[in-house]
Amino acid sequence: MAITAPPAARPAPVSPVRPRPERRGGNRVVFWIGLTVASVAFLYPFWWVLTASLKPRSQVFDNLVLPRNWAFANYLKIWDAAPVWTWFVNSVTVALAAAVAVTISSAMVAWAFAYYRFPGRNGWFGLVLATMMLPGAVTMIPVYLIWNSVGLATTQVPLWASNLFGSAFYIFLLRQFFLGLPRDLFEAARIDGVGHWGLFWRIAVPLCKPALIVTFVFELKASWADLLKPLIYLRDVELFTLPRGLKAISDRFGQAGEQQWEIVLAGSVITVLPMVVVFFLAQRHFIHGIATQGRKG
Structure with a gap:
């Protein structure tokens, strides 16, 4: 008759150590x-x-x-001293055009790198990322010569039209999001007869709305606060954006002997305040997009 060993006793479950209430309160x-x-x-x-x-x-x-x-008269003085409303409209137009252009173009390129399988895909994507290593000063003169050759160097077009070709950072951001989407969903849509454009516009874009909002807000803020491009391309005062106009106000009222810093500071508030308002209005979508992007990455 075989003798069997008694079953080993299971270890008692260890209850998690909970911090004391006073410790949690102190933290x-x-x-x-x-x-x-x-x-x-x-x-x-x-x-x-x-x-x-x-x-x-x-x-x-x-x-x-x-x-x-x-x-409070400082704000009335700046409106009388410069065409601030015209600059504000120019900034809104340029910032919206730049944000929309880079969001759409970057999403299309990112979708191509994420969904389609083609020879050299990883190499081309690495080449796109390598462009982030180039400082803006390296391409500043060649890009200016290109716009000058087509007669647009003194217009607002260069401030936003370059975004029609996408941005390496946003392409990387959106590609990581697209890679997190289930591929079976798109294969099922292909079986149902959805074309390539339908896969992107009807399925991928709605699913990556949080990432698109992040891209849009990032570029909106960057374009709104950009001073370098307006300094290079804009000559006509009527075409100035708010940062470029603020530079002109600072040069005019911040000179030795005049130094009307209260007007310069009023212009600074007018320039910064719209982005503060935009952030508070889009705060919920923006934070949700950042959190979702983190989970997808």
Whole structure:
């Protein structure tokens, strides 16, 4: 008769160690203190510019948190001194055109690299990524000569038309998102008769909406704040964007002997404030897009 060993006793489950309530409360206090300090550090420069733009000229650099004498007339002066509304419309037009152009073009290129299998795909994609290693100063003169040869060097077209060819960073961003989509979904659509354009426009684009929003907001902000291109291409004051116009205001009112810094700072607030508003309006979609992109990557 065989003797069997008794079954081994299962180890008792180990209950997870939960932090004590007082420890969790202490960590939360430290977290909120650190968050408050960081928020103040990031917000103070903008608050300084905002309050300084509402001070008289003699009090601009007094570093007070609130003005002793409010000078709302500074904003009326800048509207009288420069065509700010025209510059604002130009900035909106250029920024929207640049953001739409780079979002659509980059999405199409990224979709091609993610879905289609063709010889040398990885090599071509590596070549696209390699263009990010080139500083903008390297291609600045050749690109200007190209636009000058077609007679568009003194217009607003170069500020946004280059985005029609996509951006390496956005192509990489969107390609990683497209790679996370189930390929079987597109194969089933092909069986149902959906064409190549339908796969991209009707299936891929709606599924990657969060990544497209991230791309659009990134480029909108970059184009809105761009000063280098307007400095190179724009000569006519009526074609200036807000950053280029702010540079002209700074050159005019920031010179020695005149130094009307309250007007320059008012122009800075007018330039920055629209992007602050856009971020708060698109905050939910923007954060969701960043989080989703992180999971897809």
